[in-house]
Amino acid sequence: MDLKNSTHHIDRVVQPPQEVAKNRLSLTTTIEAIRYLANQGMTFRGDDESHDFSNRGNFIELVKAFARMNEEVEKVVLQNAPLNAQYISHKIQKEILNIYANKVRKMIRDEIGEDEKFCILVDEALDDSKKEQMTIIIRFVSCDGHIQERFFDIVSVHDTNSSTLKSDICKVFSKHSLLVSNMHSQGYDGASNMRGEWSGLQALFLNDCPYAYYIHCFAYRFQLALNVAAKEVGLVWRFFSMLNNIVNFVGASAKRHSKLKLTRQVEIEDLLAAGRLGIGKGANQIRCLQRPRTTRWGSHFSSIKSLIDLFGATKTLLKDINHNGPTSQFRGEAECIKVSMLSFDFVFALNLLDKTMRFTDFLCQELQRKSLWTL
Structure with a gap:
């Protein structure tokens, strides 16, 4: 008797072909939802994923959208799926994501080749739970x-x-058959441990x-x-300190932030009516004040440009707060910043730093071009 072709085969007795097809469709829906969210870099979970909540997060809501578009999908997902085969648990999501990650790493490994030279870029960061993580980026010539x-890869490290x-990086190399002897460059930040x-x-x-420079x-x-260098010049140090105060004061309140944008909108309309502004795609957009960051000098230039664009609107906003602020302390702070x-x-x-930093920003951008890197 040919058990393989028998209708009484153990696989067909335990799970009929119809159930197999339903489970595959349910799992395929989950896989496609995960692939879409991962490709777009979107979050999976929502604040509340309970059945009676209106918005259960991107993953569940995307599965719902698939179900609305296809009646066959609707019959096999979420509440219509068997309790033991819904394929929506966080554990299932992580397992599928891990499979995708391994496939991507294998493609990268194949792209590098067996004996090709490569360099690594490594940085450390804390995740939301304050755990240390190490990111590994590989550069190579295709x-x-x-x-x-x-x-x-991204690796959790205990210190x-x-x-x-080094031990954790070597484990990643060993797992994917990458030889340390083929590493011809290292790129890290300026921390002493690096x-x-x-x-x-x-x-x-x-x-x-010896070639891993x-x-x-x-x-x-x-x-x-x-x-x-900027901190050694008193005028520049005081300028950026004041710039931070302006951005923090205006951006501390959503109401002030909205009022600044509205003031800028009126200002742009008046300038356009007077013919003092050009028109075109992307021109005269209403932007916000940007906060400079300590280790990102390019952000200082962006902050300066944003204040120049919004200088008149910021002055008008501070003047209005100075006259109509809710408390004397608030009005006094606005006046001090305005003066x-x-x-x-x-x-x-x-104006000096706007002209100067146009050159430094151009050089900074040029130094980050991939074509300037060699292995």
Whole structure:
């Protein structure tokens, strides 16, 4: 008797073909929803995923959307699916994501090849639960001669000692058959555990591979140099301190933020009516004040440009708060900021740094171009 073709075969007795088809359709719906969300970099979970909640998060709502578009899908997902085969649990989502991640890493590994040279970029960061994580990015020259940069893995680490980081990186290499001897460059930040000459991560790798030269990101070094140099000039230091105060004061309230945009809109309409502004795609957009960040010198230039664009609207807003603010302390703070913003030193520094930083920003952007990197 041919059991394989028998209708009484154990697989067909336990699970009829109709059930197999339903389970596959349900699982396929889950896989497609996960692939879409992962590709778009969107969150999966919602604040409340209970059945009676109106918005159960991106994943559940996307499955619902698939069900609304296809009656066959609707019959096999969520409440219509068997309790043991809904394929929507967080564990199932993570397992499918892990399968996708492994497939992507395999494609990157195949793209690198067996004996091709590569370099690594490593950085540390804290996740939302305050756990240390290490990101590993691989750069290499593709078969067509172009430099490729691929995000390869993210690894949780129990500490950030250089020996621990090296051990975890080597485990990733070993898992994907990448040889340390083929590593010809290392790129890290300026932390001592990374760039240390004797016991830093770069030194440990150099002991194993003498060609794995350490490169501190030129753009980042340039930004740090500008940052340190700026702090040595009193006028510049006071300017950025005042710029922070303006951005923080205006941006601290959604009401003030909205009023600033409305004031700017009226200002643009008046300038357009007077013929003092050009028109075109992307022109005269209503932007917000941007906060400069310490280690990102490019953000300082963006902050300066945003204040220049919104200088008149900001002055009008501060003047209105000075006259109509709810408390005397609030009105006094607005007046103090307005007086400082209209002072000669601040306006002079604003225009001087706008002209100067156009050159430094251009150089910073050029230093980040992929074509300038060599292996």
